[in-house]
Amino acid sequence: MKKRWMLLAVLSLALIFTLVSVDAVLADQPGEGPTTREETVIYTGVSWAPPNNWNPLYHDPQPGTVGLMYEPLFHFNPHSGEWNPWLAEEEGEWIEDDVFYVKLREEPTFHDGTPVTAEDVKFTFDIADEVDLYYSTIWNYLDEVVALNEREIEFHFENPNYQQWQTNLYNQPIVPKHIWDEIDREDIASISNEEGIGSGPFTYGQALEDRMIWERIDDWWGTEVHGEFAPRYVEDLIVYGNNIALGMLLQEELDISNNFLPGTPEIVATPEYNVTTYYDEAPYHVSGNTGLLYLNTERPGLDDPEFRRAIAFALDTDDIIERTYQGAALPADPSGLFGAWADYRCDEAVEEYGFEFDRERAIEKLDEAGYEDTTGDGWRNTPDGEDIHLELQVPAGWSDWENIMRIVDEQLREIGIHTEPNFTDDTVYNNDLWNADFDIAFNDYQTQISGTPYTYFEAVATDDIYGEQATNGNFGRYENEEVFDLITEFNMAPLDSDESHEAAAEIQRQVLRDMPVIPIMLNPTYSQALETHWTNWPSENNPTGIAVGWGGLWQMGGVEALLNLEPAQ
């Protein structure tokens, strides 16, 4: 008898344990029930870690925080160079050499009903002066932000950074003063802000361990001015591998994948899959940034510009693109500039110091510069006889980047340089990059297309390399005072002026001569869309925007793409 009870006790324990676990999972879902598939647009390839921050004043909140939840003054299309006044009524302008003027629309309101006014704009910038935020450096250039009235703002500059300012116009989310003013200045940059009140068309819906769900604001101010959003939920699904995303796309379990998907050309060509990309054929996607090989200028061999230039000549980028992307990407110009940046390309500089694939020339250069195999191990040594062993580093699991490095490895070994791929966890990679703890790394963090090539120049040769971590570019710590000054000159010269073009030309000349980075290819803004649930995706014939959910890109075409989506019938 006694034993029966024991058995019963054990089994009930197991049952209770199970129920408790089920409860734990369900407990994470407050309020509403399941969303319907038809009302949701599912993105993948956007987030790689569970959502935990929605603070627009924090430098890296959940993608979508800026764009969906909070809005900037302008949206910008980096390929056409067009501005889309968003919170602002029309394009801003420099009414004087050092005063920039913006006028807000009258419609914008925050989710709690309060109107978006000039005071909020002023506050958004002033707070960066008070507290150390990621964009506080703007105050090195700004003198004062003046709210003329409810809707008009003047930005008074001490020394206007014309080029860089362009990016602030579309990157700066406007926050409600009446809420943020009340927050303790110590916490203001680090609170998670789930209950944030923004002005955008979507807001925080639900944050789960493997996805972020944005929920539509039905009485969003912009419905009459910009349009109505058809999807009710935007789901940002975390998928831990590109192959998983591929499988899900083919099984119609997601709507838009911003992952690199192997086999894209075949998939697009197969009608049953119902998948579209921006272009129907190569390069399939819009180019998003310049993929650079950063060379650590403090490592043996890499500390010599001649060595670096030799490497540039040894790389067959066409081969890399063909084998890695099957043609779904474009090679980079030696200057690294494309899209809206191309206006500033200096043809002479590229002709004089540019490079192309020429293996013999690479070998010649190495031989001339004294890199022979003095130890007899089959690999070149430095002129002093030091061993050269270079690790090619990219984050593990980023299969396209891994493939690039494997091919680079092959190509460099062919000219006698001992290289080796090194795939590390992505945060380890980040730290190695920022701490200059790498030999050669492939990277595109800072080279995203933008409203000004200033950001590209900074990515290549920023002077912010003297701290322990260099997080703003120039990871190889290339030191060139002249170029540092030229970049500043470029930034301070009025848009499109002669001075700006001259400065840009000289920068390109010196950077190509010294080759601290090697532009390899233009990374596509991957966007593979399923037409089964949603249609009217942006394309060559339907250039509404770019369907991508990456942070920083919502305001550069992402929101517009979403806005134009229609439910498939």
Next chain:
Amino acid sequence: MTAKAKRIFQKIKSNENLYFVITNKKILFGISLFSAVCLFAIIGPYFANYGIGEYVGISAPASLAAPSVDNPFGLTMNGYDVYARTTYGLRSTIQVGFIGSILASTIGIIIGLIAGYKGGMVDEILMGLTNVVLTFPQLAILIVIAGFLPYRGISHMAVLVGLVIWPWTARAVRSQTLSLKNEEHVNLSKITSNSIFSILFEDIAANMLSYIFMVFIQQFLGTIMATVGLEFLGLGPTRGVSLGMVMRNALQEGALYLDYWWWAIIPGLFILLLLFSLYFINTGLDKIFNPELREM
């Protein structure tokens, strides 16, 4: 050769069981299959037309990468030869498995012999230890340790796997020891006060050589499984290529959805064949050394 070693050899040679081993169909099948797979691992690489990291040619779409005369196992999505990667990978995996199982068997046999022979407190403690290690899900421990190792070479992996897999052997050897230790010749040795080592090894172990052999095969099975599993999870040897890693690459590059099935499935097939052959050998041996089953 020492006199002791000679005596052991005699015992083996005069064993009538050997006759049965050679004529048993199951064992023959198992041994041939096993040898075939091992042969593939040993000389297979010499027949590879390409290196493991050598670019062969265009490999997309899948139809261009399918198995052909030049590439009998097809190409990976990056244009590498699957045959080369499989055969070198098999080598690496078998190496780890072999070394690991020798280590595991050695530990297991020693512990089993001592526990079985000594009995009492020693037995309790050793068996307690064995049970503890046995209860752990092996792969979980392996993941925890391998995950923190900065560098993983073939020997590191073999040692790691060997240290986790031995309990099964210990238990099996212990129970055999228990039944053997009261036999006449053992008591005789005890009376003539031979050293413990000579008793353990000459009298007891020598009499369960067949059993030890079967146990070793079982361990080999286990280590191969654990090794391949670790490799598949990305915790295999950091350099070179291994079978589990080839399949991991295939999975991660989307081979399954783009129909590169040869890349994901063929490497694993060799593991299946290897272990399959071992099971046959073991079953055959089982019948021989347990005569009751001989008629079946």
Next chain:
Amino acid sequence: MKKYFTKKLIIYFLTFFVAVTLNWIAPRLIPGNPVDTMLATYTGPAEGRAILERQLMVTFGLEGNLFEQYITFWRQILQGDLGQSITMYPRQVINIVRNNIIYDIVVLFPAIILSWIVGNKIGAKAGDDKKTDKFIMPVIYALISSPYFWFAIIVVYIFSFRLGLFPSAQAYSGGVRPALTLDFILVFLRHWFLPFFTMFLITLGQWAIGMRNMVIYEVKANYANYLKVSGARDKLIRRYAFRNGVLPQVTGFAIQLGQVVSGAILVQEVFNYPGLGRLMLEAVQRQDFFLLQGAFLALILMVLFANFVVDIIYMFIDPRIRVSYSEEGK
């Protein structure tokens, strides 16, 4: 009975003890300062980093000698404080683990039980009937020779890619949120089936082999011969053989359980299915020590608990234990 249990419980405590110690040792294998390496994966606000750094320092500390660190470690564990995940800051590890355990249970529980039942039946039949044996055994051998993940790959290729019957990854699709509605349950089941199926088939092989061998031995055993000679029906003999064969199978269960759980980790990787296994893998890849520790300990506890349940069941079905142990208890 007391003695039986005491012995078992001692083993379990020891196992847990070793597991915790292992957890404590493993990160110290990292060359250099483990704290820095672990915080490398932290991407949250600076203030959070300071908190984590403090926690890690206490755990690995530069506070107190090794022994004190060890004791502090234990104290934290016993208080249920598994810390906060480094990569998923500020989530508590204990919450993350709680959320994931259900997925292990939901796949493993039915898979183990069903495969046990079916596997033993098949094994018994094979052990008994030579014809079935010749037929079935190669199949079973093939099953147990298949690495769990490889088999999963084949299952995905055939049933998901080729036949399109089931989804190939995740626990449930996008656009659906967990809730106790029929919709969600159906979606969940569709995603659940292939991982369950994979685990079921392979584990089935293990039980089948064990049972078959047991039955063969038993059938040749004395009592079986006696029954045969005295004219008992085959079916009767089989039934007794089965009953006796089951006993070692149950003890074998404990050993097999470790293997099955290991297999589950591999299957979770292929299907990207949530669970403690996948959690451990993620934690290892990101060097998220607290998460790894939490998931590992939860896994061990789960296994120990299952073992314990089996021990109790064993007690019921093996009368020898009750008799011998209860006599000793007097």
